[in-house]
Amino acid sequence: MPFVEAVRMALTTLWTQKLKSFFSLLGVLIGVTFLIAVVSIVQGMNVYMENEFANRLVGLNTFQVRRMPNFNMGNITDEMWREWLRRPRINYGDASFIQAKLETPAIFSRSCDDRTQIVANGKSAKDIRIEVVDPGYFTIKNYDFSAGRPFTAQEARAGLPVAVIGNDVAEKMFPGIDPIGKSIAIGGLPYRVLGVTTKQGTLFGMSLDAFILAPFDSPLKRIACRLGYMDEFHVQTPSVNQMNQAVGETEGLMRIRRQLRPAQDNNFAIQTAEGALSGWKKISGVLFAALPGLVAISLVVGGIVIMNIMLMAVSERTREIGIRKALGAKRRDILAQFVIESATISTVGAAIGIVLGIGLAFVVKATTPLPAAVAPWSIGVGVFLGIFVGMVAGVYPASRASKLDPITALRAE
Amino acid sequence: MTDVVIQIVNLTREYLMGAERVQALRGVSLEIRRNEYVAIMGPSGSGKSTMMNLLGCLDTPSTGEYWLNGQEVSRMPDDALARVRNKEIGFVFQTFNLLPRASALQNVELPLVYAGTSARERRDRSRHALERVGLGNRMDHRPNELSGGQRQRVAIARALVNEPSILLADEPTGNLDSATSADVMRVFDLLHRQGQTIVVVTHEADIAAHAERVVTLRDGRIASDARQEKVQAA
Ligand SMILES: Nc1ncnc2c1ncn2[C@@H]1O[C@H](COP(=O)(O)OP(=O)(O)O)[C@@H](O)[C@H]1O
Ligand SMILES: [Mg+2]
Numbered sequence: 001m002p003f004v005e006a007v008r009m010a011l012t013t014l015w016t017q018k019l020k021s022f023f024s025l026l027g028v029l030i031g032v033t034f035l036i037a038v039v040s041i042v043q044g045m046n047v048y049m050e051n052e053f054a055n056r057l058v059g060l061n062t063f064q065v066r067r068m069p070n071f072n073m074g075n076i077t078d079e080m081w082r083e084w085l086r087r088p089r090i091n092y093g094d095a096s097f098i099q100a101k102l103e104t105p106a107i108f109s110r111s112c113d114d115r116t117q118i119v120a121n122g123k124s125a126k127d128i129r130i131e132v133v134d135p136g137y138f139t140i141k142n143y144d145f146s147a148g149r150p151f152t153a154q155e156a157r158a159g160l161p162v163a164v165i166g167n168d169v170a171e172k173m174f175p176g177i178d179p180i181g182k183s184i185a186i187g188g189l190p191y192r193v194l195g196v197t198t199k200q201g202t203l204f205g206m207s208l209d210a211f212i213l214a215p216f217d218s219p220l221k222r223i224a225c226r227l228g229y230m231d232e233f234h235v236q237t238p239s240v241n242q243m244n245q246a247v248g249e250t251e252g253l254m255r256i257r258r259q260l261r262p263a264q265d266n267n268f269a270i271q272t273a274e275g276a277l278s279g280w281k282k283i284s285g286v287l288f289a290a291l292p293g294l295v296a297i298s299l300v301v302g303g304i305v306i307m308n309i310m311l312m313a314v315s316e317r318t319r320e321i322g323i324r325k326a327l328g329a330k331r332r333d334i335l336a337q338f339v340i341e342s343a344t345i346s347t348v349g350a351a352i353g354i355v356l357g358i359g360l361a362f363v364v365k366a367t368t369p370l371p372a373a374v375a376p377w378s379i380g381v382g383v384f385l386g387i388f389v390g391m392v393a394g395v396y397p398a399s400r401a402s403k404l405d406p407i408t409a410l411r412a413e
Numbered sequence: 414m415t416d417v418v419i420q421i422v423n424l425t426r427e428y429l430m431g432a433e434r435v436q437a438l439r440g441v442s443l444e445i446r447r448n449e450y451v452a453i454m455g456p457s458g459s460g461k462s463t464m465m466n467l468l469g470c471l472d473t474p475s476t477g478e479y480w481l482n483g484q485e486v487s488r489m490p491d492d493a494l495a496r497v498r499n500k501e502i503g504f505v506f507q508t509f510n511l512l513p514r515a516s517a518l519q520n521v522e523l524p525l526v527y528a529g530t531s532a533r534e535r536r537d538r539s540r541h542a543l544e545r546v547g548l549g550n551r552m553d554h555r556p557n558e559l560s561g562g563q564r565q566r567v568a569i570a571r572a573l574v575n576e577p578s579i580l581l582a583d584e585p586t587g588n589l590d591s592a593t594s595a596d597v598m599r600v601f602d603l604l605h606r607q608g609q610t611i612v613v614v615t616h617e618a619d620i621a622a623h624a625e626r627v628v629t630l631r632d633g634r635i636a637s638d639a640r641q642e643k644v645q646a647a
Contacts, residue, residue, distance in 0.1 A: 005526060012514065016514070319510070320512055322510075323510045323511075323512060323523075324523065324527075325471075325495065325498075326469070326471055326498060326504055326510070327498065327499065327504075327523050327524045327527060327571070328495050328496065328498045328499020328500070328524055328527040328528065328575075329495060329527050330491075330492045330495040330496075330527070331491060331492060331495075332492075333527060406471045406472075407466055407471050407472055410471075410506070410510065
């Protein structure tokens with residue numbers, strides 16, 4: 001029995017018995033849909049987390065010295081949380097100590113942020129992120145400017161009331177107007193706009209462009225930095241190796257400054273991009289570990305359904321089998337016919353599952369902040385599983401068919 | 414002797430019905446030569462179908478020998494029998510036994526599919542076979558779009574397409590009215606004139622009248638074996 005013939009016959013059978021076919025496909029279809037969708041979303045998240053999240057929020061080869069970690073995706077116990085709240089905050093002295101003593105070459109920026117109301121161009125906006133930083137911050141964040149410029153070291157040192165604004169703030173406060181040189185009032189004081197950064201886009205649905213940056217020693221510091229403490233101290237090094245070195249050095253410097261004994265744990269956090277990813281890696285690891293089990297269950301169920309459908313097909317088509325045998329079909333011809341038919345049914349299920357899975361991944365991408373990227377290997381695995389499940393499920397019914405006695409089969413109604 | 418197509422010697426076939434043994438054939442010996450046209454007659458239950466199934470290699474005898482073209486087929490394993498059915502035998506059934514979802518052409522192609530013939534040759538030979546039975550214009554019809562007589566002619570074309578050494582027909586007109594029966598018998602007569610060896614099972618005398626030789630079975634034995642003047646096809 002030629003292969004193409006058998007496949008064509010299977011497709012004809014599928015097409016003529018649409019409803020029954022649909023149910024027989026369902027198990028494999030669900031299994032493969034699930035496989036593709038989960039892999040796509042997890043894969044998408046991986047790419048996103050590594051390329052976007054970590055490097056955008058933390059910065060390339062950069063770490064932050066903080067009171068507590070700011071990306072918490074693992075589970076944090078009450079005890080951990082209470083310990084964090086007991087820690088001393090990072091102060092200006094800590095920052096200048098590290099900056100003075102660190103031997104690894106690095107760019108630094110202190111930073112404090114808060115959210116407040118701003119007024120400009122006769123408009124007012126609430127809940128805008130304001131942040132005071134050092135000039136090195138623009139390098140660390142790799143910001144480009146769509147208009148104007150960053151503030152200079154001199155302006156920063158003098159603590160002038162100048163500002164760099166994000167793209168959203170520019171569009172919202174100065175629609176159709178060039179914002180450079182205009183003034184924005186924050187906390188009753190005017191700040192002159194020096195530059196606008198290029199659009200950064202969104203992260204998990206949150207805008208990365210709704211901010212105002214001012215020099216650390218500008219009057220805005222009084223709003224952003226509460227009680228003379230700092231939120232984060234950014235350190236950027238030229239390479240990964242140097243970053244690891246600098247992290248070690250910084251940890252030692254902080255322990256000296258805080259006079260920690262060897263037995264005492266760090267009472268500060270050093271946040272790296274990798275550290276920010278560790279929580280996500282745990283989650284995706286669990287998802288990937290659970291995936292084979294879930295897919296296997298639906299494929300086993302799907303295989304059993306297909307086997308029953310094939311057993312039914314064999315008994316419904318006993319006479320056809322008799323006719324084929326009378327015309328010269330050997331056992332292996334009949335065996336191959338039903339195994340191929342079963343594999344075809346299952347592969348069609350897998351193909352629909354692949355399409356639905358990709359569709360589902362894109363629906364998730366379009367309707368939630370979750371990203372999605374279809375992994376080509378998962379499509380290969382889906383097709384393979386479809387063929388494999390169908391063949392395995394088809395063997396028993398096919399072997400029953402192949403063993404039918406031609407005369408008995410011909411007499412069947 | 415190469416001229417002998419079928420030789421059966423002391424053939425028996427018994428069936429087990431629970432504890433009971435049914436002796437369907439009780440020792441039948443027969444020789445059929447090339448281009449013979451044989452009718453097998455006999456009352457219902459006399460063993461005609463049993464004998465046809467054995468001749469057609471659909472079944473194996475309990476004892477006795479069956480030689481087909483000088484080859485002993487009575488002890489052959491399954492797959493070897495499938496080959497013999499495919500290459501040497503053309504079978505026509507009372508109930509046509511066409512695949513309902515396949516076109517006339519696809520039905521006729523089936524034996525060639527199992528013979529491993531290429532798609533192109535399959536189509537050419539099947540067309541030709543359908544033309545021989547006068548269905549050149551019905552190739553793409555499905556069985557349910559054809560009359561009974563046409564269906565049986567498709568079945569005959571299918572039986573012929575592998576150029577079998579023998580054409581076997583078990584009550585080929587049993588499901589047809591007398592006019593269509595006559596049509597189908599004309600096809601058999603034509604094939605016979607073209608050199609085809611034919612064995613037809615029937616219990617109707619006017620069908621048997623087309624043959625040159627009539628073998629009558631009774632209780633699983635040959636009761637008579639006689640040559641006769643063949644009726645002239647109209
Ligand atoms: N598969 C079978 N199982 C049991 N008995 C059978 C079977 N096939 C045929 N027979 C019996 O064998 C005898 C001959 O049957 P058959 O060859 O069909 O006769 P015919 O075709 O001449 O009517 C009958 O008695 C029938 O009941
Ligand atoms: Mg009979």
